[in-house]
Amino acid sequence: MAVEGGMKCVKFLLYVLLLAFCACAVGLIAIGVTVQVVWNQAINQETVPGSLLPVVIIAVGAFLFLVAFVGCCGTCKENYCLMITFAIFLTVIMLVEVAVAIAGYVFRDKVKSEVNKELQQFMQNYLKDNTTAPVLDRWQKKFECCGTTNYTDWENIPGMGKDRVPDSCCINITVGCGNGFKESTIHTEGCLEKMEIWLRENILLIAAAALGIAFVEVLGIVFSCCLVKSIRSGYEVM
Known part of the structure; x- marks a missing residue:
């Protein structure tokens, strides 16, 4: 019916x-x-x-x-x-x-801890693994960040040192811009914090x-x- x-x-x-x-x-x-x-x-x-x-x-x-x-x-x-x-x-x-x-x-x-750990691992393999570098560069460009906590994290990465960061850290990205950088020319904030800010905003x-x-x-x-x-x-x- x-x-x-x-x-x-x-x-x-x-x-x-x-x-x-x-x-x-x-x-x-x-x-x-x-x-x-x-x-x-x-x-x-x-x-x-x-x-x-x-x-x-x-x-x-x-x-x-x-x-x-x-x-x-x-x-x-x-x-x-x-x-x-x-x-x-x-x-x-x-x-x-x-x-x-x-x-x-x-x-x-737990998720934050895992992301932090993996970002640090990506940084350690940045110059060793061709598949790691593009991913980390993509994140640093997207979130306008550098390193995990801040740009000084790159000082402890073999092959980088105190006067070098990836070009993806630069405000205006050009080839070699991360060599002999100045703080005013790069993003100094860490990616973990920037990701948290993005999540809070959304x-x-x-x-x-x-x-x-x-x-x-x-x-x-x-x-x-x-x-x-x-x-x-x-x-x-x-």
């Missing part, structure tokens, strides 16, 4: 939300892939708590897309079981997202996106429960 009255409006709104879920799912997968690429460039492939974050994000995105498909089928066919499944899965996704947020907060110091945007996704998911649960109630009422009348 087809839903009637106000439930038709709820059904339409649920379709709109399902499209939003699909968009969120694609967005999460894209974010997860981006974070994974950035993470691989920042540290080695050792398994640490933070390294699981992009994998979880991608998995949640893929699962959300599957859930949206189930919800679409349930809404189209007005199937009681599919709508119940949709509501349960959506609730599970919200719980996973909360768990990920908590894990990210709990392990934030945390509000990340939080707003997370709250937006959570709001859409809550609406999806509410509308699906309303539709389930209407479908069950229709069965009882029959």
Whole structure:
């Protein structure tokens, strides 16, 4: 028995939300892939708590897309079981997202420690490994930084010394600009601090996106429960 009255409006709104879920799912997968690429460039492939974050994000995105498909089928066919499944899965996704947020907060110091350690290792291998130098140069250019803590970190790197830093540390990058540098011609801040500043500047945007996704998911649960109630009422009348 087809839903009637106000439930038709709820059904339409649920379709709109399902499209939003699909968009969120694609967005999460894209974010997860981006974070994974950035993470691989920042540290080695050792398994640490933070390294699981992009994998979880991608998995949640893929699962959300599957859930949206189930919800679409349930809404189209007005199937009681599919709508119940949709509501349960959506609730599970919200719980996973909360768990990920908590894990990210709990392990934030561990992630910072790992990034610090790997940046120092990259510096040690800067003149030895052709694959390490481009990655570190890219980070120093992007964040306009030099070294881990500050530019003096390069003094302890074999082959560098007190009067030399990578050209990527320079404010105006030219070939050899890091040789015989002056403090006024290079970025003196460390990359670890600059990364933290970047995260703090973007945390509000990340939080707003997370709250937006959570709001859409809550609406999806509410509308699906309303539709389930209407479908069950229709069965009882029959």
